[in-house]
Amino acid sequence: MKLENEDALDNYIICHQCLTLHEEIAIADGSHACCTGCGGVLYRYNTQRIDHGLALSITGLIFFALANFFPLVQIEVLGTEQFITISKTIFTLFESGFYLVGLICAFLIFIFPLMIFLINLCVFALLKAQKGKKITKELLVLLAYITPWSMTDIFLVSILVALVKLIGYAQIHIGVAFWALLVFVLIDVYLVKRIQIFEIWMLHKRIFAHKDEV
Amino acid sequence: MIEVDESTLIRCAICGAVNMDKGKKNICRRCHSSIKDKHFSTQKSWAYLITGMIAYIPANMYPILISTQFGQTEGSTILGGVIFLWEHGSYPIAMVIFFASIIIPVLKFLILIYLLISVKYPLGKDKKVTKHKLYYMTEVIGPWSMIDVFVVAVLSALIHLSMVSIVAGTAVTAFAISVFFTLLSAHAFDARLIKENC
Numbered sequence: 111m112k113l114e115n116e117d118a119l120d121n122y123i124i125c126h127q128c129l130t131l132h133e134e135i136a137i138a139d140g141s142h143a144c145c146t147g148c149g150g151v152l153y154r155y156n157t158q159r160i161d162h163g164l165a166l167s168i169t170g171l172i173f174f175a176l177a178n179f180f181p182l183v184q185i186e187v188l189g190t191e192q193f194i195t196i197s198k199t200i201f202t203l204f205e206s207g208f209y210l211v212g213l214i215c216a217f218l219i220f221i222f223p224l225m226i227f228l229i230n231l232c233v234f235a236l237l238k239a240q241k242g243k244k245i246t247k248e249l250l251v252l253l254a255y256i257t258p259w260s261m262t263d264i265f266l267v268s269i270l271v272a273l274v275k276l277i278g279y280a281q282i283h284i285g286v287a288f289w290a291l292l293v294f295v296l297i298d299v300y301l302v303k304r305i306q307i308f309e310i311w312m313l314h315k316r317i318f319a320h321k322d323e324v
Numbered sequence: 325m326i327e328v329d330e331s332t333l334i335r336c337a338i339c340g341a342v343n344m345d346k347g348k349k350n351i352c353r354r355c356h357s358s359i360k361d362k363h364f365s366t367q368k369s370w371a372y373l374i375t376g377m378i379a380y381i382p383a384n385m386y387p388i389l390i391s392t393q394f395g396q397t398e399g400s401t402i403l404g405g406v407i408f409l410w411e412h413g414s415y416p417i418a419m420v421i422f423f424a425s426i427i428i429p430v431l432k433f434l435i436l437i438y439l440l441i442s443v444k445y446p447l448g449k450d451k452k453v454t455k456h457k458l459y460y461m462t463e464v465i466g467p468w469s470m471i472d473v474f475v476v477a478v479l480s481a482l483i484h485l486s487m488v489s490i491v492a493g494t495a496v497t498a499f500a501i502s503v504f505f506t507l508l509s510a511h512a513f514d515a516r517l518i519k520e521n522c
């Protein structure tokens with residue numbers, strides 16, 4: 111394989127699932143390229159990616175705020191009412207002496223998801239404004255480190271499992287925050303889990319290369 | 325013009341850029357983070373995996389939930405909880421808990437052991453795609469074992485009454501540590517080694 115210089119490697123892509131080397135080709139708007147080895151998605155191309163990303167990160171943050179301020183579920187047992195919020199779940203662990211688990215939970219279901227959406231917001235806003243080449247790079251590196259550690263989707267399923275366990279013992283009322291969390295998880299799956307960071311790097315390169323020419 | 329051997333190209337785990345393998349210390353040309361050393365990564369992966377497996381033993385021995393009902397205290401282990409749910413007819417939930425806390429962790433241990441051995445010794449040489457799929461699967465389903473920890477957290481926060489209360493047990497810490505270290509082990513494993521040893 112012959113190349114002009116090392117930067118020409120940008121035209122190649124290695125599949126993240128099976129490490130097969132591919133040459134990057136231009137594809138139609140809204141479509142995606144698949145790996146020849148394992149069939150996994152290599153990259154997607156969408157001209158509206160930045161606008162969508164910006165809009166969805168703001169929406170996600172609003173729903174995340176809602177999910178934190180209101181009670182998730184409320185139960186009635188023997189005439190007494192109890193409710194939980196995300197923060198109460200974490201603080202109860204601390205109160206009963208499980209500092210390590212409390213800390214892990216705090217990071218997995220609160221700090222990391224919040225950070226991911228804030229970083230996404232900043233990155234897409236900077237790309238939209240075509241500013242801050244260096245800071246975008248650093249944010250993207252940080253994003254790559256924390257993305258595997260956000261588990262709001264698993265937390266949502268856990269709440270459901272816990273509620274099903276309680277059926278028959280207590281009356282259950284699902285709160286506003288639960289639905290907000292559900293929307294947040296859907297956005298999280300669409301925006302963070304589906305888009306690979308590689309695609310944002312492609313956007314980053316295209317925007318700043320274009321800007322350097324001008 | 326430079327001549328590049330296709331098989332020496334490596335992928336940066338952080339930004340996905342294609343890089344040339346320049347020997348011992350590789351720095352990604354795009355995001356400037358260091359690309360992990362493939363020989364060191366196997367040792368790290370083993371170390372994390374063994375820690376995770378050791379932590380999994382107390383996670384199953386000690387009670388994960390301690391419930392107090394009208395002065396009576398009762399602890400239940402992970403398996404005990406699953407059996408209790410099964411006997412009381414909550415089959416779907418019993419299945420979910422069984423899958424998340426027993427099948428997935430054990431399967432992950434076995435897959436990682438298989439992969440780590442197979443990159444060192446000739447084992448299943450012709451199954452490259454299967455191995456990559458197995459590795460990818462462990463990365464995707466791995467975090468779902470956290471379900472049990474979150475369920476315990478939710479229940480102990482929710483059931484806090486004067487007569488009836490649920491408190492988390494020792495096993496929660498052990499289980500969380502176990503899941504955490506197996507996740508680290510899967511991240512530390514370098515999929516490049518699968519390719520090279522086939």
